[in-house]
Amino acid sequence: MALNLGKLSPLFCSLQDGTFWDTINNFDDDELKVFLPFLISSCFHNDASGDVFPELLARLCQFPEGNRILTLIRQNRTEFEEKFQTSHEGGFNIPFCKVDDITKLAMVIRFFNESSKDEFPAGFISDDEVPDAAMLLSLGYINYPHLLPFGKITLKSLSFPNGPQLLITMLMNSVELLNPVLNILMGLQVSEESSIGRQKGVLLTQLFELCPRIHLSILRDMASSKRDCLLAVRLAAQFLDDEAILNFILPLTWNKSTQLVQTLSKASSRSTLTILHDRLYKMASRIVEKNDKQPYLTLLQSLMTIQNNCSLKPSPEQLNILCSLICRVNVEDDAYLEFALASLLAILSLTSFPQNQLPVNRMDEMIVAFLKHLAIEITKEHRESLRITVIYVGVCLSGLRTDFLKTFLLNIFKTKITIPPRQVQLLRTTFFSSCLSECELATRCATLPVSVNLNSEFSGRSPIHSVHDLLCSGTFARFNVDLGPWLENQIMASSVPVHNVLSEVVERFAAESARAGRSGLRKKFIDDLFEGDILSETVLTARVVTLLYLLSYRSQMDQLAIGAVDNFFRDIYSSIPIRFLLSIVECRGTNYSSCRTSIMRLATDIFPYMLPTIDSVKIARAPGGGMSFPFTTDEYFGMLKRNEIGRILKVLDASLLSDLVKQLPFIVELFRKSLDKDVLLPNVDSVITLWSRLENVVPRMFWVSCLQNKEMSLADIYEYPTLLFRCDRRILSSPKHFSCFIRMLTFFSAASKNLLMRSVHTANCSLNEVERQERDVLSIAVDHTRGSLLIQLLIEVSDPKRMQDEQTPSALKRRRLVRKIACEYIHQLFIMDKNIMKLVLFQTFPLHMVPYLVEDVPSMFVARDFLQEMLSLPDIKRRIFGISLMIHVSKKYRITATCASTDLILDVLHTLLRFCEASINVKLFLKIVPTLAEINSVFPQLSSDVTHLLMRVYSLAANRMALNPLVVECQSQEKQLMALIKNSLADQVNVAPAV
Structure with missing residues (x-):
């Protein structure tokens, strides 16, 4: 007779948790009957030590089996064991039903005894005798545990048909053996199709029915085993309730790499998978019929994971149930609605009606109704997460981004799902016709919430990904949707490290706004952003990202030939600290790695003069650090009027950099005050240091504050940098102040050249090839002309005669230092463009400045390349200049190359002396004789040629004197020339030549 294990389960569990003796009266006799061996043994042993359970023992002895059990317990154990060890009679071959109880007990023990060699027929215990044998086995283990090892009992119980019932009865009377027996069963590696495997399944089924609390722990262990995972699924489907089976199945089927999924995917496991499938769909059917408002997300997740990972196609009826479960419109849970939308995308058979056709069945109608429901739900404020997901799906479908949809589904289902391109097109049509149109999609996307503290460490989907995709597809521009307010909020909510998608969005939006003729970001937003503390870390990231926008916008405007400076941000570029922000990007490369390349590339192209410096x-x-300003600007100007410069500098040196930027006009006035003669040199040094610090942070803002002449605008200086020489003349005579002037001049010269080249490039877009080449030539000529003019002005500044300096040692020293600074800048211009040097040399400059420039401009050595061309000109002034320049170059660089150039000069002079008019030669040699005389000391090997040349010139002058007797000798050029030659030859005789 089979046991009703479900009825016996409460009693067994009470024995496990120790509450049986307190609740024994709650159980009837039918329940206690199976546990008689344990109960009577407990009463008997306790009775031997005292009257503990007399009433219980009296109750148990009323059972027919009670006296038998009591008799077996009371027998002499020693005699029974001796008889068991020494008995070899053939009585064990007598049928089990025809022997007495003592013999039956011995037969059962001998059968399960580990050392027994007796072989019993498979059916020596008939079905009717199983309860009796089970009672004897339980009693034998209680009284003779050393003769019945539980491991051997467990294994032998699996070898014959009635074994599981015997073992279950023994376990009910020896509850402490439950876990050891389970461990043996879990470690038993046998095939499920074998006889032992089937018995194992029967035994586990009975154990689960008897003790429900072991379900989940045992099933999880079985599910991880390749041999037992299918059995675990069947047991779970049979014994677990709805919630428990979902919690059990979902983690095991969520990933294709789990043992259960790999086993369920095989054809041999189809029957087990069908059992599980039917169980889950029955649950879904009940939910759909009740129209339950609960989400039951775990159920849908379980169905979808089995659908995706185990490749079991649902029947049409099941597919209808699944569609009804997915498309419930009475569920208020965002997570469920998001998962339901992903499920519609993943199950191809749900959305397969032809393109541009109405739904053809009930499932299609439910899908359309569900999509319309989503369109309504995402308009509600509390549906933020759902709105982001729906719009992201719409964005993927809008651009037919199959790869993004796969990634989206992979993140949802944790498994790769393939969607054919045609299916994506069908989904796109369904979505845009039933949920959101493309215009609505773009409009909703522009109102999405921003991601707070968005940075490169942010993982997963966010609204910025949807915005990026719609920007790439041009949807915002096509439907004229303004993304500016959303991007402004996202920029302010961003943090470092800057997200790479944010950088791409900013660049694309800037290009799109420029093409549409809009500002994109509002000018007021940019003004407010850059107002305040220049060092504020709070808005530093937003300022850097906004700088990227401005640079991208400016670059696109230039490419479209709209103009070098756009109308929307014309004044902003001169009011933002571009160099400081570029320096921040440069020194904090990790924080701005995603946008650093774009910012530096665009800045190099548009503002090369704003690039970071070492300082x-x-x-x-x-x-x-520092402290805030203790005085107002008016108070500082008052102190300046009282000539309290030392006090002012002491405060400024200890002030914050951001406070110094706010006082730019005052610092400019302080710079002007430092030009006065009565200002002490330490104070001048402090002012120059302060000036240098500010020009490395906000150079353009700083120098704009220096413009005194209101008639001269910043645009004028960009076009003509030489207008800067209209400054206070004292600056051009003070070496320390002149170094600041040179840096300003360098800045605006580079800016002027950049603007010229960019304007030419912009204009060339609409010209043909010939016109473009002509324009390029003209632009280069303009640039060279500006450069030569700048150098000529610097040469004038270096000339003490031109500057009308006092002939005092201090004044000459100051001019010498100014000339050195100017020559350093001239040298930089020459090495950047050799043609500027050529133009300056052909323009010439005062001869008395030639030695100074040759000495202080190292690149003047290259002037020898233009010597022959200068000497071939008919202009005697340029010939004189070229000879003088080459001689001084040769004096500084006494090398073979300059010697050859000097020899060339002598050859040219011989030729001129032979073929040119005598009057021209007299004028020429009158200027160059002193210079020629110096060749003897520089290159002694050429002294004979020089002497011969001078003698020819002397003869020429003497002959002209003889032919023109009317000339007054003292005023004659010929007489002066002869005197110069005599003096030069005399010096050559008296001074020993250098070897």
């Missing part, structure tokens, strides 16, 4: 990077890396 600006140092300031950006460590801006330093």
Whole structure:
């Protein structure tokens, strides 16, 4: 007779948790009957030590089996064991039903005894005798545990048909053996199709029915085993309730790499998978019929994971149930609705009606109704997460981004799902016709919430990904949707490290806004962003990203030939700290790695004169501390009028850099005040240091504050940098102040050249090839002309005669230092463009400045390349200049190349002396004789040629004197020339030549 294990389960569990003796009266006799061996043994042993359970023992003895059990317990154990060890009679071959109880007990023990060699027929215990044998086995283990090892009992119980019932009865009377027996069963590696495997399944089924609390722990262990995972699924489908089976199945089927999924995917496991499938769909059917508002997300996840990972196609009826479960419109849970939308995308058979056709069946109608429901739900404020997901799906479908949809589904289902391109097109049509149109999609996307603290460490989907995709597809521009307000909020909500998608969105939006003729970001937003503390870390990231926008916008405007400076941000570029922000990007490369390349590339193209310097990077890396200004600007100007410069500088040196930027006009006035003669040199040095610090942070803002002449605008200086020489003349005579002037001049010269080249490039877009080449030539000529003019002005500044300096040692020293600074800048211009040097040399400059420039401009050595061309000109002034320049170059660089150039000069002079008019030669040699005389000391090997040349010139002058007796000798050029030659030859005789 089979046991009703479900009825016996409460009693067994009470024995496990120790509450049986307190609740024994709650159980009837039918329940206690199976546990008689344990109960009577407990009462008997306790009775031997005292009257503990007399009433219980009296109750148990009323059972027919009670006296038998009591008799077996009371027998002499020693005699029974001796008889068991020494008995070899053939009585064990007598049928089990025809022997007495003692013999039956011995037969059962001998059968399960580990050392027994007796072989019993498979059916020596008939079905009717199983309860009796089970009672004896339980009693034998309680009284003779050393003769019945539980491991051997477990294994032998699996070898014959009635074994599981015997073992179950024994376990009910020996509850402590439950876990050891389960461990043996879990470690038993046998095939499920074998006889032992089938018995194992029967035994586990009975154990689960008897003790429900072991379900989940045992099933999880079985599910991880290749041999037992299918059995675990069947047991779970049979014994677990709805919630428990979902919690059990979902983690095991969520990933294709789990043992259960790999086993269920095989054809041999189809029957087990069908059992599980039917169980889940029955649950879904009940939910659909009740129209339950609960999400039951776990159920849908389980169905979808089995659908995706186990490749079991649902029947049409099941597919209808699944569609009804997915498309419930009475569920308020965002997570469920998002998963339901992903499920519609993943199950191809749900959305397969032809393109541009109405739904053809009930499932299609449910899908359309569900999509319309989503369109309504995402308009509600509390549906933020759902709105982001729906719009992201719409964006993927809008651009037919199959790869993005696969990634989206992979993140949802944790498994790769393939969607054919045709299916994506069908999904796109369904979505746009039933949920959102493309215009609505773009409009909703522009109102999405921003991602707070968005940075490169942010993982997963966010609204910015949807915005990026729609920007790439041109949807915002096509439907004229303004993305500016959303991007402004996202820029302010971003943090470092800057997200790479944010950088791409900013660049694309800037290009799109420029093409549409809009500003994109509002000018007021940019003005407010850059207002306030220049060092504020709070808005630093937003400022850097906005700088990227402005640079991208400017670049696109130039490419479209709209103009070198756009109308929307014309004034902003001169009011933002571009160099400081570029320095921040440079020294904090990790934080701005995603946008650093674009920012530096665009800045190099548009504002090369704003690129970071070594000092600006140092300031950006460590801006330093300080205190806030204790005085107002008016108070500072008052102190300046009282000539309290020392006090002012002491405060300014200890002030914050951001406060110094706010006082730019005052610092400019302080710079002008430092030009006065009564200002002490230490104070002048402090002012120059302060000036240099600010020009490395905000150079353009700083120098715009220096414009005194209101008639001269910043645009004028960009076009003609030489207008800067209209400054206070004292600056051109003070070496320390002149170094600041040169840096300003360098900045605006580079800016002027850049603007010229960019304007030419912009204009060339609409010209043909010939016109483009002519325009390029003209632009280069204009650039060279500006450069030569700048150098000529610097030469004038270096000339003490031109500057009308006092002939005092201090004045001459100051001019010498100014000339050295100017020559350093001239040298930089020459090495950047050799043609500027050529133009300056052909323009010439005062002869008395030639030695100074040759000495202080190292690149003047290259002038020898233009010597022959200068000497071939008919202009005697340029010939004189070229000879003088080459002689001084040769004096500085006494090498073979300059010697050859000097020899060329002598050959040319011989030729001129032979073929040119005598009057021209007299004028020429009158200027160059002193210079020619110096050749003897520089290159002694040429002294004979020089002497011969001078003698020819002397003869020429003497002959002209003889032919023209009317000339007054003292005023004659010929007489002066003869005197110069005599003096030069005399010096050559008296001074020993250098070897």
